[in-house]
Amino acid sequence: MTQSDIKPQQFLRSLWYFALHASALRPGTLLRKIILGEPVLFGRTEMGEPFALRDLCPHRGVPLSAGKIRQGTVECPYHGWRFKPSGKCTLIPSLVGQEGVEPSKIHVRSYKIAERNGLIWVYMPDETQPAIQAIAPPDLPLWSEAKPTLIEAQLFPCSIDHAVVGLMDPAHGPFVHKAWWWRSQKSIHAKAKKYAPSHLGFTMVTHKPSSNSTLYKILGGDISTEISFQLPGIRVEHIKAGRNLVLGLTTCTPLTEDETEVTQTFFWNIGWIAPFKPIAQHIARVFLGQDRHMVTLQKEGLKFNPRLMLIQDADTPAIWYHRLKKEWVEAEAAQRAFVNPVQETTLRWRS
Numbered sequence: 609m610t611q612s613d614i615k616p617q618q619f620l621r622s623l624w625y626f627a628l629h630a631s632a633l634r635p636g637t638l639l640r641k642i643i644l645g646e647p648v649l650f651g652r653t654e655m656g657e658p659f660a661l662r663d664l665c666p667h668r669g670v671p672l673s674a675g676k677i678r679q680g681t682v683e684c685p686y687h688g689w690r691f692k693p694s695g696k697c698t699l700i701p702s703l704v705g706q707e708g709v710e711p712s713k714i715h716v717r718s719y720k721i722a723e724r725n726g727l728i729w730v731y732m733p734d735e736t737q738p739a740i741q742a743i744a745p746p747d748l749p750l751w752s753e754a755k756p757t758l759i760e761a762q763l764f765p766c767s768i769d770h771a772v773v774g775l776m777d778p779a780h781g782p783f784v785h786k787a788w789w790w791r792s793q794k795s796i797h798a799k800a801k802k803y804a805p806s807h808l809g810f811t812m813v814t815h816k817p818s819s820n821s822t823l824y825k826i827l828g829g830d831i832s833t834e835i836s837f838q839l840p841g842i843r844v845e846h847i848k849a850g851r852n853l854v855l856g857l858t859t860c861t862p863l864t865e866d867e868t869e870v871t872q873t874f875f876w877n878i879g880w881i882a883p884f885k886p887i888a889q890h891i892a893r894v895f896l897g898q899d900r901h902m903v904t905l906q907k908e909g910l911k912f913n914p915r916l917m918l919i920q921d922a923d924t925p926a927i928w929y930h931r932l933k934k935e936w937v938e939a940e941a942a943q944r945a946f947v948n949p950v951q952e953t954t955l956r957w958r959s
């Protein structure tokens with residue numbers, strides 16, 4: 609099977625994307641980010657309220673992120689117009705009062721955001737049509753006060769599709785992630801994993817992880833792991849070993865058509881890991897860097913616009929990703945309910 613007929617660079621809308629970590633947005637700060645090709649300003653008022661606005665002053669286009677937070681509003685650096693977190697203009701300093709200009713009639717586009725467990729998600733609406741499915745931000749299996757214990761973010765020079773497909777690809781591990789602490793090519797063996805459809809995606813149902821990975825052995829105990837994927841590009845790996853929990857969240861956020869921010873965020877409740885955090889950080893950086901290196905190489909080939917292949921069963925998750933994406937676009941366009949195209953099945957491959 610070749611790549612699906614969906615336009616490779618089509619961004620999915622009416623969905624939540626991972627934006628940034630709450631720890632990066634202290635009260636009184638403004639931060640600019642391009643998401644889905646749009647300039648977005650993330651801010652937090654002095655009172656701690658997070659918000660997101662289009663990062664573009666409606667007066668003359670200056671990025672509002674270059675301004676300041678003042679009394680719960682964003683002040684544009686050019687002429688000092690002020691905007692509330694809702695996007696409504698509250699002040700135009702140049703007005704003397706007889707111009708008939710009403711600031712409150714002027715708005716900057718605001719984005720819905722959600723902050724939970726130290727993560728900030730942003731909802732990217734479709735401006736051309738109403739959303740038919742009411743989607744909530746991803747519901748992670750975390751205890752309420754859980755905060756990230758480790759964060760590693762890298763910019764991948766590729767579309768979200770290649771970032772997602774690369775991350776869910778089970779066959780590249782022994783070639784790309786060669787390391788004594790992970791695994792080697794010699795350890796390749798046949799695998800069979802059960803998959804089931806789940807919310808906006810699919811889940812590799814709870815199983816014992818590969819006995820050939822050193823990292824899992826360190827956790828010890830009666831270990832089980834569940835890996836799920838959901839649109840637009842969110843992967844959750846939930847590892848349980850007795851009372852020890854590790855949650856690995858990988859998010860792919862397209863900044864532009866050929867730049868995707870891949871962020872790995874870990875949560876754990878295991879106290880003794882703390883002294884080893886620098887090592888864990890190093891491992892995360894190396895590991896994600898290996899994936900990044902591969903899409904950087906791939907970019908050289910993609911310049912020639914080749915036809916690509918997806919083969920059974922190792923590439924079946926990638927095929928599902930394209931089908932899910934296509935179904936999402938079609939369901940929204942037809943204003944009908946989304947029907948998960950994934951069927952329960954067992955996939956077999958060697959890795």
Ligand code: FES
Pocket residue numbers: 665666667668669670684685686687688689
């Ligand atoms: S450009 Fe922002 S106030 Fe004039």
Ligand SMILES: [Fe+2]
Pocket residue numbers: 774775780781784785899
């Ligand atoms: Fe990888």
